[in-house]
Amino acid sequence: MSEFDTTLIHGGGVDDNNTGAVNVPIYNSSTYKYPELLGQVRWDYARSGNPTRESVERLMAHLEDGSGAYAFSSGMAAIHAVFSIFKPGDHVIIGKNIYGGTFRLINEYLKDYGIKFTSIDTRDLDSLEKCIQANTKAIYFETLTNPLLQFSDVKSIGKIAKKHGLLTIVDNTFLTPYLQKPLTMGADLVVHSATKYLSGHSDLMAGVVVAKDKEVGDKIYQAQNTMGATLSPQDSNLLQRGIKTLSVRMDRHIENAKHVIEFLKSDPKVAKIYYPGCDGDANFDNIKDQCAGFGGVLSFELQPGLDVKGFINHLQLFTLAVSLGAVESLAEVPAFMSHFEIPKETRLQIGIKDELVRLSVGIEDYRDLIKDLEQALKFA
Ligand SMILES: Cc1ncc(COP(=O)(O)O)c(C=O)c1O
Structure with a gap:
């Protein structure tokens, strides 16, 4: 197994490349030829699998140390497949x-299908264990939460889950396998x-969903193929291209x-900053060794x-937009945007107060980002 940065570049690929192309081709084919009736084919129909998607799925399985990965048309489609x-x-x-x-998925859809949920602060392990019932099947959480950047202890939660025969499911969007690999710490599924x-x-x-064991992975594959919200060949190619630069981008985001x-701490107009290690979180010392950094969202x-x-309307370089994790810096107000549901x-x-601002710090020159925040704060 190669080092992480090498796997980012070489961890995908499928073994049908006879042209010497250094990139996996985008296979724009919805269907695949059978050699004869009842003949064996590796791919038959693109929803069930196609080489471009398989390449990025292999790459993600390698990066997360899973047995298999399954690519979907959005994060919500992946999460839906997990709950299905x-x-x-x-x-x-x-x-x-x-x-x-x-x-919204849980409260407006899944509850109507008879799945029961208990919502709990997963940093509080005692309360978490007390929520376990005879019919409990899983614990689902975000390692680093959106938008308050609260950090949950994957190792301890994984141990509790194992003790009670439950699945541990982690949304690892904020950290990515570059900063944390939950499947190596006791989780069963990563989304x-x-x-x-x-x-x-x-x-x-x-x-993307990545499974530690094949048995659970097969259930996710079944959901992917049955419900059909699969990632297209074009987007599989774009995703694989993006992943290749994950570590270099992430290093700059963190820096x-x-x-x-540092700038926000020095400005008297800023009351509180939410980023691991900044908010006086008592949990922080216990968990700070569980990941290699905390990303670019604060x-x-x-x-x-x-x-x-x-303030927000006067930002010029930070774009007022939801989403996060891209090369350009974004700012938003969760109460009215990402978390309005x-x-x-x-x-x-x-x-999540009305006046909470979330920044996704991009990879521009930080001096320009600080200048932008400084001038916009004059309008606060
Ligand atoms: C932590 C987290 N999980 C899941 C999602 C849903 O992903 P998508 O928007 O790709 O459907 C988001 C979207 O912002 C997110 O921030």
Whole structure:
């Protein structure tokens, strides 16, 4: 097995390349020829599998140390496939602080199909264990939560899950396998919105599920093939291209985020910064060794009474947009944008205030990013 940075470049590929092309071709074929009736074929129909998608799926399986990976047309399609392996009456414990779209999937769809959920702060291991019931099947959480950057202890949660025979399912969108590999720490399934850091250029929607064991992986494959929200050959190619530069991009995101945090700390208009190690999180010392860094997303609150709208509307280099993890810097207000699906009362309980701002720090020159924040803060 090669080192991570080498796997990023060489970890995909399928073995049918007779042309010497250094990139995997984009196979624009929905169907594949049988040599004869009942003959054996490796690919028969592109929803079931195609070489371009298989290449990026292999790459993701290598990068996450999984037995198999499954690429979907969005992160939500990937998450839906994961939940589809449960049956009416099954109970799943869910991290309290989760992406708004996942919250909506659970509360507006899956509950109607008879799957039961308990939402809990997964940093609180005692309370988490107390939520386990006879019908509990899994614990689902985001390692580093969106948008408050709260960090959950994958190793300890994995141990609790194992003790009770449950699956541990981790949304690893914010960290990526470059910073953390949950399957090596006790998780059974990892999901990604590959729309974010993995593709890295805000030019496609994609989702990936990676399974540790083949048995659970087969269930995900079944869901992928049956429900059909698969990643197209063109987008599989774009995703694979994006993944090749994951580590170099991520190093710069992290470096730039450090500079932006230093600046925000020095500005009296900023009341609180949310980034691991910044918010006085008692959990931080225990878990900081579980990943190699925390990525380029951070959130902050302005001092009470300041004008968030004035600030955000005057940003010039940061684009006012949802999403994260791409080369360009983005800013948004979760309460009105990425997390608007969560009812206000629940949102405030979780800690997402109306004046919380989330930044996805890109890979531009950090001095320009700081200049932009500095000038926009004058309007707060
Ligand atoms: C942590 C997390 N998980 C899942 C998703 C959903 O992914 P997608 O937008 O690719 O469907 C998002 C989207 O923002 C996210 O931030």
